[in-house]
Amino acid sequence: MSRFTIHDLAATIDARAASGGEASYTRKLLDKGAEHCAKKFGEEAVETVIAAIENNRDHLIAEGGDLMFHFLVLLKSRGISLEEVEAALAQRTSMSGLEEKAARKRDT
Numbered sequence: 765m766s767r768f769t770i771h772d773l774a775a776t777i778d779a780r781a782a783s784g785g786e787a788s789y790t791r792k793l794l795d796k797g798a799e800h801c802a803k804k805f806g807e808e809a810v811e812t813v814i815a816a817i818e819n820n821r822d823h824l825i826a827e828g829g830d831l832m833f834h835f836l837v838l839l840k841s842r843g844i845s846l847e848e849v850e851a852a853l854a855q856r857t858s859m860s861g862l863e864e865k866a867a868r869k870r871d872t
Contacts, residue, residue, distance in 0.1 A: 770832060774846040777836050790837060798841040805834040 780790035793801055808831045815823040836846065859867070 770836075771846065773833065774836050777833075777840055781840055793834075793837050794841055798838070801834070801838045801841040805831070805838045808834045 777790050780788040781794055783791055793804060808827065812824065812827040812831045815827040839846065839849065
């Protein structure tokens, strides 16, 4: 059995975004606009935090999946690819997290 990856999920979202809206939850989210997608992502983030606080492993896994899905839909709604986010993360690996955070503060 092959492993399902976040890239597989991104490809599924791309395919469903290109499909008709009636049969696709993804398409319906995108049709409501980026602001709606952002709100849904926020709701899923809160649910993920609650699952973590409750220390419910299965619930956290399920909510984590929902969070990742809604994050990718949000990116799609703004025309941002998973590869672009990965590139930003790759740039950060050349320094420690503390150094990277300090550099962001200097840039603002």
